[in-house]
Amino acid sequence: MHNPMALDGRTVLVTGASSGLGRAISVLISKLGGRVVLVARNVERLSETLSLMDEGEHRVEPFDLNELEGIPRWMKQLTSEVGPLDGLVHSAGLHATLPLRVLKPSRLDELMKVNVSAAMVLTKGFRQRGVQAERGSVVYLASVAALAGSPGNAGYSATKGALVSMCRSLAVELAPEQIRVNCLAPGWVPTDLAAKAGEKLKDAQLQAISDMHPLGLGHPDDVANATAFLLAETGRWITGQTLVIDGGYTCH
Numbered sequence: 001m002h003n004p005m006a007l008d009g010r011t012v013l014v015t016g017a018s019s020g021l022g023r024a025i026s027v028l029i030s031k032l033g034g035r036v037v038l039v040a041r042n043v044e045r046l047s048e049t050l051s052l053m054d055e056g057e058h059r060v061e062p063f064d065l066n067e068l069e070g071i072p073r074w075m076k077q078l079t080s081e082v083g084p085l086d087g088l089v090h091s092a093g094l095h096a097t098l099p100l101r102v103l104k105p106s107r108l109d110e111l112m113k114v115n116v117s118a119a120m121v122l123t124k125g126f127r128q129r130g131v132q133a134e135r136g137s138v139v140y141l142a143s144v145a146a147l148a149g150s151p152g153n154a155g156y157s158a159t160k161g162a163l164v165s166m167c168r169s170l171a172v173e174l175a176p177e178q179i180r181v182n183c184l185a186p187g188w189v190p191t192d193l194a195a196k197a198g199e200k201l202k203d204a205q206l207q208a209i210s211d212m213h214p215l216g217l218g219h220p221d222d223v224a225n226a227t228a229f230l231l232a233e234t235g236r237w238i239t240g241q242t243l244v245i246d247g248g249y250t251c252h
């Protein structure tokens with residue numbers, strides 16, 4: 001039976017594959033027949049993800065995305081060993097609740113580096129000759145924080161808004177190279193990141209966040225399904241877009 005979401009024969013590099021959404025995305029890609037290069041810093045947690053995946057010639061590839069300058073060279077070396085990449089998913093990301101009175105420029109720089117600069121440089125690495133397969137799909141994990149405000153979230157929102165706007169320009173710039181660039185904007189999905197974001201909130205505040213999602217909070221698989229949709233043939237005429245997956249959060 002024809003499955004337009006099949007990823008047989010495709011190789012996808014997934015950052016943030018050691019946890020949360022990146023883990024669920026890696027598992028689903030493997031179930032759809034794709035091969036995954038799993039990237040994050042923690043090798044043990046990357047191996048845990050690998051143990052959840054369907055078998056394939058996947059590769060655990062520890063890398064610290066703070067090493068921005070080294071990313072294109074690392075991707076060139078990597079693909080000389082694993083072959084060209086059909087997809088790039090940037091799920092690695094940092095969140096910090098930082099009301100303006102405590103926000104320090106150095107903390108903002110840390111968020112920008114992993115959330116935005118790494119996305120840009122990974123895409124620069126992806127478009128190098130020999131790194132990208134004939135056609136490529138790039139997916140950035142943005143957030144509803146790019147689209148709706150909440151207190152203490154300006155720094156994080158700025159990084160996610162940057163992804164949404166840069167994906168539009170990169171989509172136009174890279175279309176002649178057969179590369180599509182899109183964002184996902186998830187609402188609140190329980191993961192390590194979400195737990196950390198919520199740890200200083202009172203139960204009533206957490207309940208209020210949950211209540212703002214008419215369909216309830218999300219599951220990592222909800223985000224993984226949307227990622228696969230953008231990576232596969234189903235997404236072939238979609239570029240420069242932000243797909244909101246938020247259980248209705250932004251409908252208010």
Ligand SMILES: NC(=O)c1ccc[n+]([C@@H]2O[C@H](COP(=O)([O-])OP(=O)(O)OC[C@H]3O[C@@H](n4cnc5c(N)ncnc54)[C@H](OP(=O)(O)O)[C@@H]3O)[C@@H](O)[C@H]2O)c1
Nearest residue numbers: 016018019020021040041042065092093143188189191193
């Ligand atoms: N969960 C949500 O509710 C939600 C909602 C909207 C958007 N998002 C976005 O979705 C993405 C994934 O979030 P998540 O909930 O899955 O978070 P998570 O569970 O905290 O995972 C974050 C991932 O980023 C990796 N990472 C962090 N710094 C890194 C670095 N310097 N180099 C390489 N990898 C690094 C971590 O791996 P190591 O520590 O092993 O390096 C980990 O795999 C993020 O961009 C987040 O902003 C999440």
